[in-house]
Amino acid sequence: QVRLVESGGGLVQPGGSLRLTCEVSGENMAYYVIGWFRQAPGKEREGVLCLSSTDSSTYCSSSMEDRFTASRDNARNSVYLQMNNLKPEDTAVYYCAARPAKGGWFTREDEYVDWGQGTQVTVSS
Numbered sequence: 290q291v292r293l294v295e296s297g298g299g300l301v302q303p304g305g306s307l308r309l310t311c312e313v314s315g316e317n318m319a320y321y322v323i324g325w326f327r328q329a330p331g332k333e334r335e336g337v338l339c340l341s342s343t344d345s346s347t348y349c350s351s352s353m354e355d356r357f358t359a360s361r362d363n364a365r366n367s368v369y370l371q372m373n374n375l376k377p378e379d380t381a382v383y384y385c386a387a388r389p390a391k392g393g394w395f396t397r398e399d400e401y402v403d404w405g406q407g408t409q410v411t412v413s414s
Contacts, residue, residue, distance in 0.1 A: 298408030
């Protein structure tokens with residue numbers, strides 16, 4: 290079991306950028322796939338936006354239109370979500386989640402075991 294803490298959210302204008310950080314503690318992060326999810330107001334949580342696997346390979350949903358990228362720094366026990374060209378519809382609470390694995394990509398919410406508390410991202414002029 291790991292503990293995850295998200296940070297970096299805030300208010301940004303349309304077209305702007307944010308980088309979210311997920312700090313992982315409790316276990317060696319190198320053995321965990323870390324995924325990013327979001328939940329917009331009044332909506333269900335979406336499937337994975339982007340993820341970082343144990344071999345540092347990354348995957349992002351095509352719905353992110355190449356605006357989002359994930360990366361990890363095992364030495365810092367952190368995974369990042371870089372978000373560019375943000376749109377008002379990106380407004381949501383963003384969560385990171387962890388799944389112990391020996392590699393692979395996991396895109397469903399129910400495949401993840403541990404979750405952070407979330408960080409609010411608001412895109413508005």
